[in-house]
Amino acid sequence: MRFRHRAAAGFATLLLPFAGLVGLASPAEAATSATATYAKTQDWGSGFEGKWTVKNTGTTALSSWTVEWDFPSGTKVTSAWDATVTNSGDHWTAKNVGWNGTLAPGASVSFGFNGSGAGSPSGCKLNGGSCDGSSVPGDNAPSAPGTPSASGVTDTSVKLSWSAATDDKGIKNYDVLRDGATVATVTGTSYTDTGLSKGTDYSYTVRARDTGDQTGPASGAVKVRTTGNTEEPPPTGDKVKLGYFTEWGVYGRNYHVKNLVTSGSAAKITHINYAFGNVKNGQCVVDDTYAAYDKAYTADQSVSGTADTWDQPLRGNFNQLRQLKAKYPHIKVLYSFGGWTYSGGFGQAAQNPAAFAKSCKQVVEDPRWADVFDGIDIDWEYPNACGLTCDSSGPAALKNLTQALRSEFGQNYLVTAAITADGSNGGKIDAADYGGASQYLDWYNVMTYDYFGAFNAQGPTAPHSPLTSYSGIPQAGFNSADAIARLKSKGVPSAKLLLGIGFYGRGWTGVTQSAPGGTATGAAPGTYEAGIEDYKVLKNTCPANGTIAGTAYAHCGNNWWSYDTPSTIAGKMSWAKNQGLGGAFFWEFSGDTTNGELVTAINNGLK
Incomplete structure (x- = not known):
């Protein structure tokens, strides 16, 4: 089958320079102190690998982090992982991604990048303060607002209301998120979302922002289905x-x-x-x-x-x-x-x-x-x-x-x-x-x-x-x-x-070992393409006789197949x-x- 999907195997990733990657994390809630340290982990002449490590050295949890530094002209980040990295000229900013922003007291997290040029970072800042932990700001992020309630649902709109979040320095506004994307920012605790599709399911959450522009965690979600649907819901569940x-x-x-x-x-x-x-x-x-x-x-x-x-x-x-x-x-x-x-x-x-x-x-x-x-x-x-x-x-x-x-x-x-x-x-x-x-x-x-x-x-x-x-x-x-x-x-x-x-298997021939990890001499014969066969054929010609990692495999004669x-x-x-x-x-x-x-x-x- 000349259009067969091949998902991931066999090719190295092509890493290219970038300058404007977006998707910034929220500003940080700071602990009493935290540090950011840098190390060059590899250097291959034409480029290098760098690593920053953020450690919470204080006594309260850190809810997010931002590391900033300057590179000399000619040195830049070409790719990064475990952080969202952006730049303005030679000034670089790394913000946590969704899963690694929270650090308990004593905990640390690292992110890395590939770079080009020979320079080293300078002017490090962590959450706007010193990277040595001596002057990290101490403002707390706001709490989560209450789970929104929905009223006035029509074919194309819904009114949402929620209880206020709390913050030690005051709430500035709220982001209203529909299906995970921000659709409005409001100063009050209600919002009417319009322009919706009839008979459609939506999920709403709300998060607060304080006067220091720190964003807190999202509220619980409320699911809303607009009116006007002329069809019965699918008989297949909500998946x-x-x-x-x-x-x-x-x-x-x-x-x-x-x-x-x-x-x-x-x-x-x-x-x-x-x-x-x-x-x-x-x-x-x-x-x-x-x-x-x-x-x-x-x-x-x-x-x-x-x-x-x-x-x-x-x-x-x-x-x-x-x-x-x-x-x-x-x-x-x-x-x-x-x-x-x-x-x-x-x-x-x-x-x-x-x-x-x-x-x-x-x-x-x-x-x-x-x-x-x-x-x-x-x-x-x-x-x-x-x-x-x-x-x-x-x-x-x-x-x-x-x-x-x-x-x-x-x-x-x-x-x-x-x-x-x-x-x-x-x-x-x-x-x-x-x-x-x-x-x-x-x-x-x-x-x-x-x-x-x-x-x-x-x-x-x-x-x-x-x-x-x-x-x-x-x-x-x-x-x-x-x-x-x-x-x-x-x-x-x-x-x-x-x-x-x-709905197919992939297989080898010339295989003597039943368990995975055996050697082969080539692709097993297939009806339309060597190495590939439909489940409807394999279930009869080479029935599964083992499982590994949540899927099945079969060894029959000198052929070895895996399929679900x-x-x-x-x-x-x-x-x-x-x-x-x-x-x-x-x-x-x-x-x-x-x-x-x-x-x-x-x-x-x-x-």
């Missing part, structure tokens, strides 16, 4: 259950939209990503026009049971999806652009995000099928890193692209992205501003599969979709738990993360719920059995 439908599957795979009905899968999902539109000359375009909107279906092949006619304005997959939505009105369909093969066009798109977004809106909202699609998904493999080719658009490119898409499509459309699951230090997640981009997206499809496979022909054999790390894993950070944790550390809300499941089963999917869904994730997605429908047993496992596991 997203999304599957990819491949445009080319109607050919050799003989898999059509009607298969979603006959398998029972349509009743158990919430969303479909139609894959893939292409990205050419910086613009969205339909790829296979015949499969998309021209292929004629007979009555027995059609979702509606009615044959297409030669003169009807829309046929093909798009018309079948229209019929599916009529039969299952809870399903939302997104048009996905990019993928492994078509990601090369995103670099040009990133040079003019507004033009790209406009072109995508024109495709998605073409009058012939405007009612079919409820949103857009971009599958860029990978921004500012290497996939089929290497991209050098810079760490801010993804955020700029998603911001333009949200601006063009507005709040009534879903805007999502399929992203890398490389949880390693300095890996692909660190190469782009996934935290900053998430504010414009409804969710990320985190491609937690294809970590290991016969693209490393001699092995070692390893599960391609491990949930957790394990002793002997070939690459640290190449597992679902590390990827999700790293994205959370970048500020991505848990509810905006979907766990990825592969209904049992391992159940475990992964339980983990996803415990992590507060927004749900799960899978690649792709045609790998499942004719009765949709993997989709059933996802649905049951997320109820």
